[in-house]
Amino acid sequence: MKRFTIVSRLLSTATPGVLGHADTAAEAVKMARGFTEAGKVDVRIGDNQEQKHFDTESFAKQYGVR
Numbered sequence: 001m002k003r004f005t006i007v008s009r010l011l012s013t014a015t016p017g018v019l020g021h022a023d024t025a026a027e028a029v030k031m032a033r034g035f036t037e038a039g040k041v042d043v044r045i046g047d048n049q050e051q052k053h054f055d056t057e058s059f060a061k062q063y064g065v066r
């Protein structure tokens with residue numbers, strides 16, 4: 001199971017939709033930024049090990065990713 005999950009708010013339901021999974025923090029940030037550039041709304045990264053979700057830039061700062 002991959003450690004990080006990238007999710008986005010769905011306009012039709014309150015449940016976030018899974019956009020992708022990543023093994024590393026750098027890969028998760030790259031994917032999340034790509035989804036944001038593509039127009040996805042409220043993209044967040046979930047750390048499955050800590051069971052927390054972060055917005056992309058907070059996650060990048062906490063995990064030391066540029």
